Amino acid sequence: MTTSVFATLPPDWQAWIRDNLARACSPHDMADSMARSGQYSMAFARAAIGEALGADSLAALGQREGMPQVDTSSNRLAVDDRAVDILCALRQPRVVLLGNVLGEDECDAIVAHCDGRYARSTVTSEEDGASTVHDGRTSEMAFIQRGECALADRIEQRLAVIAQWPVERGEPFQLQKYGVAQEYRPHFDWLNPDSDGHRAHLRRGGQRLATFILYLSDVEQGGGTAFPNIGLEVFPRKGNALFFLNTDASRRPDQQTLHAGCPVVCGTKIIANKWLRAGVY
Numbered sequence: 067m068t069t070s071v072f073a074t075l076p077p078d079w080q081a082w083i084r085d086n087l088a089r090a091c092s093p094h095d096m097a098d099s100m101a102r103s104g105q106y107s108m109a110f111a112r113a114a115i116g117e118a119l120g121a122d123s124l125a126a127l128g129q130r131e132g133m134p135q136v137d138t139s140s141n142r143l144a145v146d147d148r149a150v151d152i153l154c155a156l157r158q159p160r161v162v163l164l165g166n167v168l169g170e171d172e173c174d175a176i177v178a179h180c181d182g183r184y185a186r187s188t189v190t191s192e193e194d195g196a197s198t199v200h201d202g203r204t205s206e207m208a209f210i211q212r213g214e215c216a217l218a219d220r221i222e223q224r225l226a227v228i229a230q231w232p233v234e235r236g237e238p239f240q241l242q243k244y245g246v247a248q249e250y251r252p253h254f255d256w257l258n259p260d261s262d263g264h265r266a267h268l269r270r271g272g273q274r275l276a277t278f279i280l281y282l283s284d285v286e287q288g289g290g291t292a293f294p295n296i297g298l299e300v301f302p303r304k305g306n307a308l309f310f311l312n313t314d315a316s317r318r319p320d321q322q323t324l325h326a327g328c329p330v331v332c333g334t335k336i337i338a339n340k341w342l343r344a345g346v347y
């Protein structure tokens with residue numbers, strides 16, 4: 067964080083800002099509270115909170131009040147000299163299925179890039195925030211760091227345009243590979259502000275506002291992404307991408323977003339996850 071205003075605050079105000087951001091409070095409400103305390107002007111409060119979010123200007127803070135969003139007013143989006151198809155959209159919770167986000171060759175290249183890198187998947191422990199092997203997630207995973215693969219960087223840019231959300235506020239790609247019978251049982255992607263383990267992760271980049279799942283392989287049978295609370299199942303298709311919001315517009319965790327990677331029955335499922343954070347990650 068490049069601090070100037072934030073660093074001049076006394077430690078108790080710094081802690082107050084960090085804790086409230088970790089609980090996904092609205093930065094504008096926080097700035098109101100700081101200004102109402104009579105100790106700081108609104109401009110000072112906003113600048114300090116903006117810095118804590120990773121922003122360095124009031125304009126950036128204003129932008130952070132928004133949410134990632136996919137424009138479904140046309141049936142196609144022109145992105146990065148390709149035509150991305152809007153295949154299906156749900157308003158509440160917001161879920162959009164997109165076609166032709168990646169070409170077959172791009173899927174194959176990303177999969178080849180991660181060959182030999184996989185390790186048993188983990189989840190983030192609610193108790194202590196550690197990456198922990200869990201019975202409910204039996205797949206294998208691999209990561210692509212930003213800057214290590216030109217193609218992955220181009221795809222990140224493409225997703226940033228589709229979701230209208232800057233690359234800097236995204237986690238690195240996380241690939242998941244599922245063989246037969248492997249799955250990820252129902253879970254949420256949002257970080258739980260009420261759990262000690264997740265609060266530590268919220269301090270870096272804030273809430274996971276949205277998820278992209280890029281389907282990098284076709285799967286003969288099984289392996290859908292299911293949302294049990296809303297009765298929706300999306301089937302993997304190479305080159306498609308699923309976008310969904312994990313929170314409501316106030317950035318509060320949305321219980322309707324419970325979802326699962328269903329067991330693969332036949333074939334191999336490979337996806338790339340990209341989580342979009344509230345702030346710079």
Ligand SMILES: O=C(O)CCC(=O)C(=O)O
Nearest residue numbers: 242250290291326327339
């Ligand atoms: O495998 C899927 O379809 C879902 C994966 C998922 O939800 C996750 O990795 O968080």
Ligand SMILES: [Fe+2]
Nearest residue numbers: 253254255325
């Ligand atoms: Fe998930």
